[in-house]
Amino acid sequence: MKILDRRKMIAVNGALLALLAVSLVACALIGPVAIDLKRALGDFFSPDAEILFRARLPRVLLGAAIGGGMAACGVVLQAMLRNPLACPQMLGVSGGASLGGILGMIFFPNWLLPVAGGFLGEISWVPLAAFLGALLSMALVYRLALFRGRLHPYHLLLTGVIFNSFVAALIMFLNSIVDFYQAQGLLFWLMGNLSTRAYPTVAFIAGYVAAGFLWLWSHGVRLNLITLGEEAALQLGVEVASVERQVFLATSLMIGAMVSVSGMIGFVGLMIPHAMRLLVGSDHRLLLPASFIAGAIFLCWADTLARVLLAPAELPVGIVTAFFGAPFFISLLYREGRKLPV
Amino acid sequence: MTRVMRVIAVVFLMLFLRQVDAAAPPLRLVSLAPSVTETIFALGYGGRLVGVTTYCDYPLEAKKLPKIGDFMNPSLEAVAAKRPDLVIGVVGATDPVKAREMERLGLKVVLLPLANLDDILKSVRAIGGLMGDERAGKDLAAKISVQVDEVKKRIGHAPRRRVLLIVGHQPVIAVGGRNFIDELITLAGGTNIAAGAAQPWLNLPDEYIVAKAPEVIIEAGMGSEREKANKRWSDLGSVPAVRAKRIYPYSSDKILRPGPRFGEALGDLARFIHPECFADDKSKRSGC
Numbered sequence: 001m002k003i004l005d006r007r008k009m010i011a012v013n014g015a016l017l018a019l020l021a022v023s024l025v026a027c028a029l030i031g032p033v034a035i036d037l038k039r040a041l042g043d044f045f046s047p048d049a050e051i052l053f054r055a056r057l058p059r060v061l062l063g064a065a066i067g068g069g070m071a072a073c074g075v076v077l078q079a080m081l082r083n084p085l086a087c088p089q090m091l092g093v094s095g096g097a098s099l100g101g102i103l104g105m106i107f108f109p110n111w112l113l114p115v116a117g118g119f120l121g122e123i124s125w126v127p128l129a130a131f132l133g134a135l136l137s138m139a140l141v142y143r144l145a146l147f148r149g150r151l152h153p154y155h156l157l158l159t160g161v162i163f164n165s166f167v168a169a170l171i172m173f174l175n176s177i178v179d180f181y182q183a184q185g186l187l188f189w190l191m192g193n194l195s196t197r198a199y200p201t202v203a204f205i206a207g208y209v210a211a212g213f214l215w216l217w218s219h220g221v222r223l224n225l226i227t228l229g230e231e232a233a234l235q236l237g238v239e240v241a242s243v244e245r246q247v248f249l250a251t252s253l254m255i256g257a258m259v260s261v262s263g264m265i266g267f268v269g270l271m272i273p274h275a276m277r278l279l280v281g282s283d284h285r286l287l288l289p290a291s292f293i294a295g296a297i298f299l300c301w302a303d304t305l306a307r308v309l310l311a312p313a314e315l316p317v318g319i320v321t322a323f324f325g326a327p328f329f330i331s332l333l334y335r336e337g338r339k340l341p342v
Numbered sequence: 343m344t345r346v347m348r349v350i351a352v353v354f355l356m357l358f359l360r361q362v363d364a365a366a367p368p369l370r371l372v373s374l375a376p377s378v379t380e381t382i383f384a385l386g387y388g389g390r391l392v393g394v395t396t397y398c399d400y401p402l403e404a405k406k407l408p409k410i411g412d413f414m415n416p417s418l419e420a421v422a423a424k425r426p427d428l429v430i431g432v433v434g435a436t437d438p439v440k441a442r443e444m445e446r447l448g449l450k451v452v453l454l455p456l457a458n459l460d461d462i463l464k465s466v467r468a469i470g471g472l473m474g475d476e477r478a479g480k481d482l483a484a485k486i487s488v489q490v491d492e493v494k495k496r497i498g499h500a501p502r503r504r505v506l507l508i509v510g511h512q513p514v515i516a517v518g519g520r521n522f523i524d525e526l527i528t529l530a531g532g533t534n535i536a537a538g539a540a541q542p543w544l545n546l547p548d549e550y551i552v553a554k555a556p557e558v559i560i561e562a563g564m565g566s567e568r569e570k571a572n573k574r575w576s577d578l579g580s581v582p583a584v585r586a587k588r589i590y591p592y593s594s595d596k597i598l599r600p601g602p603r604f605g606e607a608l609g610d611l612a613r614f615i616h617p618e619c620f621a622d623d624k625s626k627r628s629g630c
Binding site: 031032033035045046047050051054055056176193195196198307310311312313314315316 | 412415513514518536538539541544545546547548549550551552553555577578579580
């Protein structure tokens with residue numbers, strides 16, 4: 001295997017990180033409400049500071065964490081399942097998480113969960129319910145795709161996709177029996193939506209995503225070999241089954257955590273990996289971090305558009321990602337197709 | 343007799359029967375909206391309802407009536423099966439394609455506008471007229487007008503307060519302009535901070551709430567207790583409503599229904615926005 005060019009690694013990731021830093025600052029400064037930057041930085045108790053630091057910044061950071069996590073999950077799923085259409089939605093985990101969250105919202109809307117015996121405040125029960133939904137559906141899909149101790153990519157993909165549509169049907173069913181108020185909130189889950197969360201929640205999600213990402217990154221070389229095909233990878237000494245299991249577990253935990261606060265944001269996990277593969281090549285040691293940062297940048301800007309396009313109303317960010325993602329993805333595919341030999 | 347003659351005879355018969363229908367008040371009603379159901383009950387003609395939507399839960403008797411589907415999506419078959427002599431829906435809420443289908447099935451369909459107070463008063467009178475009881479319609483409309491006037495008088499010259507009225511938390515779903523609740527807020531002496539929005543309901547970002555600094559926050563329909571309602575807002579400490587703990591949960595669906603309880607809903611809202619004007623002790627009603 002070709003030795004990874006360290007200079008390229010540093011150059012690509014450095015450039016992307018710089019772009020991410022610029023994006024984070026820019027997105028935090030753009031919003032439906034104009035703020036006085038001098039007052040926001042000078043007087044911490046001014047409304048301007050509250051808008052910048054309490055309402056906008058945590059949301060921008062959350063968007064970056066989720067965008068990055070989705071893209072990273074997309075990369076490894078496409079590699080592991082050897083399928084260009086694989087994305088976080090296809091494991092069925094995000095559907096399960098949404099269902100969990102919605103059930104939590106319908107049946108325990110006012111439950112609050114004390115954190116560390118109430119010392120760290122209380123959090124809503126809904127994200128936890130979503131996370132439990134993710135874990136349960138993960139276990140189910142995993143079990144259904146497991147034959148004689150081996151995880152079968154083909155079964156995993158199909159089971160995940162079909163489980164997701166089953167869950168979508170359940171969610172639409174719930175949507176038609178709940179009352180007006182709840183139906184409004186439910187729709188935002190389905191479309192994917194970022195909203196302001198308290199810093200502890202943002203830190204929790206970001207920590208989860210970062211840990212999962214590092215876990216996945218540590219399998220970079222093995223993922224490279226797995227993309228060559230299962231047999232080749234086995235011959236080169238990769239324990240394919242073990243890697244697959246770890247990747248599945250890591251992505252599921254990440255997706256569960258992300259969907260629990262943002263609903264089903266589509267397209268980031270599908271599109272960013274493909275775009276980055278074209279730009280930086282398919283060595284996962286580079287592709288993974290590059291996709292992570294690019295995903296973070298993309299979702300930051302998509303959410304900024306979602307916040308300002310119809311201001312003061314907000315669009316679900318899933319609309320923006322799909323609206324810009326779909327044409328981009330199709331043009332990418334078309335350009336790829338033209339390169340095919342005659 | 344030729345076929346043509348037969349057809350003409352049938353057409354005449356139908357026209358004749360329609361004429362008779364129009365003269366006699368309808369006895370089998372189907373309501374396609376909770377507000378219409380409430381109005382029919384308030385006029386004293388609830389007994390004539392043979393079908394209502396699954397959303398129709400007020401008054402309690404409405405719950406027991408046969409259902410013809412939900413508010414957004416009534417079942418054509420279920421409506422036709424009730425053989426109603428009048429179907430009443432709402433302009434802008436009842437699907438016009440469905441209404442036309444019902445007419446094609448030979449049903450008489452009336453759609454009434456309920457977009458603001460003026461519409462509500464007109465529609466209440468119109469339903470009274472349709473029942474063949476214009477008196478009842480006028481009386482109910484007058485009753486609502488009196489309730490509205492009483493609230494206006496109570497509030498008097500009290501200063502307008504900035505109000506945020508939401509029906510959802512995560513995300514925040516607020517009442518925009520083009521929503522009769524916006525008018526309710528205005529009549530109750532408030533200014534809806536999201537009134538500038540073109541949407542009747544909108545997802546409102548936290549920063550907008552901070553920037554518009556509402557003095558009163560009303561959380562409708564969530565049935566949450568007060569303490570929990572306050573908790574969600576604790577991060578937005580610069581908002582006057584949060585600082586003064588003027589966040590009111592309001593579980594009643596009154597304000598969601600542009601119907602005969604408009605006046606009551608207005609009274610409730612006015613109490614939230616200007617509690618000082620409703621003090622028992624008249625001397626304490628300063629500024630009203």
